[in-house]
Amino acid sequence: MAKTEQSEPRLLLLQQHEGNDSRVVKRSFLSSKFSTFERKHCDKASTSTKQHEHRVALLGFEIATLLGVSDLSRSLVLLAGMFHDTGKRYVKDPSIFLKNGKLSPADREIIEPHAQHSQDIILKELQHPFAPRIALIAGQHHELLDGTGYPNKCVGSEIDPRARIITAVDIFDALTNNRPYRQALSYRKALTIIHRDSGTKLDKDVVGALTTLVHNKQGRTHLNVQTRNHSFPFRTLAFH
Ligand SMILES: [Fe+2]
Numbered sequence: 001m002a003k004t005e006q007s008e009p010r011l012l013l014l015q016q017h018e019g020n021d022s023r024v025v026k027r028s029f030l031s032s033k034f035s036t037f038e039r040k041h042c043d044k045a046s047t048s049t050k051q052h053e054h055r056v057a058l059l060g061f062e063i064a065t066l067l068g069v070s071d072l073s074r075s076l077v078l079l080a081g082m083f084h085d086t087g088k089r090y091v092k093d094p095s096i097f098l099k100n101g102k103l104s105p106a107d108r109e110i111i112e113p114h115a116q117h118s119q120d121i122i123l124k125e126l127q128h129p130f131a132p133r134i135a136l137i138a139g140q141h142h143e144l145l146d147g148t149g150y151p152n153k154c155v156g157s158e159i160d161p162r163a164r165i166i167t168a169v170d171i172f173d174a175l176t177n178n179r180p181y182r183q184a185l186s187y188r189k190a191l192t193i194i195h196r197d198s199g200t201k202l203d204k205d206v207v208g209a210l211t212t213l214v215h216n217k218q219g220r221t222h223l224n225v226q227t228r229n230h231s232f233p234f235r236t237l238a239f240h
Contacts, residue, residue, distance in 0.1 A: 034079070034126070034128065037083070037122075037125055037126045037127075037128075038082070038083075040125065041083055041086050044086075044089045045085070045086065045088065045089065046088075046094070049085050049088055052085065052173055052174075052177070053081060053082050053083065053084060053085055054082070055173050055177075056081040056084065056166060056169045056170055056173050057077075057078050057079075057080075057081030057082045058078075058081070059081075059169045059172070059173070059210075059213070060077045060078065060080075060081040060165045060166055060169045061074055061077055061078040061081070062213055063077075063165050063168075063169065063206060063209045063210055063213060064077040064078075064162070064165055066209045066212060066213060067165075067205065067206070067209050069162075073162055075130075076130065076133050076134055076137060076162055077137070077162045077165050077166065079130065079134050080134045080137035080138045080141075080162065080163070080166055081166055081169070083118065083122055083126075083134065083138055084115075084118055084137070084138040084141045084166055084170070085114065085118060086117075086118045086121050086122065086138070087113070087114040087115060087116065087117025087118035087119070087120070087121055087138075088114045088117075088118075089117075089121075090113070090114065090117045091110060091111060091113075091114050091117075092110060093110055096110055096111055097111065098179060098180050098181070099181075100179075100180075100181035100182070101181075108150075112142070112150040112151055113151060115138070115139055115140070115141055115142045115143075115150060115151050116139055116151040118135075118138040118139060118141075119135045119136065119138055119139025120135075120139075122134055122135035122138055123135040136160055136163070137160055137162045137163045137166060138163075138166075139151070139163075140152075140154060140159050140160055140163035140166075140167075141163055141166040141167050141170055142167065142170075143158075143159045143163065143167065144159075144167070144197075144201040144202070145159065145164075145199075145200065145201055145202065145203065146200050146201050148201065149167075149201070161203070164202070164203035164206050165203075165206050167202065167203075167206075168194065168202050168203065168206045168207055168210055169210065171193075171194060171202075172190055172191075172194060172210060172214075175189070175190035175193060175194075176190045187214050191210070191211055191214060194207055194210070195207060195211075
């Protein structure tokens with residue numbers, strides 16, 4: 001496929017991002033297979049999707065770093081973040097993603113398969129030993145701990161801990177960016193909404209790390225949220 005102007009800068013930006021450990025990130029992208037997949041993905045994804053994925057990847061990587069996960073897991077979070085919505089290319093009416101208000105059952109039927117599509121596309125098209133793990137994380141990015149997510153209504157430990165990072169960041173990014181039907185919420189408001197689901201739908205350690213990061217970055221939120229010391233299940237769960 002022809003090289004596009006849109007694809008390379010995304011990888012480059014990731015590599016140059018100040019907050020990243022460049023050694024880890026560069027190693028993640030050493031394989032040209034990622035570049036090939038990236039170009040293909042960028043040719044098919046909308047600009048807003050690409051920008052959203054980019055932000056989710058970077059913030060997810062920072063959360064994983066704060067939680068003290070292995071270099072491999074940090075890289076997997078980063079890569080899954082970069083491609084988690086690639087399945088949107090198969091959604092027949094993408095305008096539904098921008099719909100205001102509660103989604104109807106018919107809308108959900110159209111939207112929800114995109115997570116499974118992402119998993120399938122990554123598995124099929126990314127020719128790399130990491131592909132099954134990246135695909136799983138991407139496929140679970142709308143699963144919620146209480147089983148009310150999609151596509152498989154996974155519960156608790158059925159959800160990969162790295163996917164839980166993408167889930168929380170995905171929601172945070174959606175809330176803090178403009179939509180056609182509303183202005184972006186402030187970080188403080190977004191965190192307040194996210195904290196309502198902490199420990200029930202969202203992993204509380206991930207929410208804690210997200211809160212810490214946002215506080216550190218902005219210094220202008222006023223939530224009084226205690227983040228506990230992150231000895232975190234990441235250290236005890238198998239990541240392979
Ligand atoms: Fe999604």
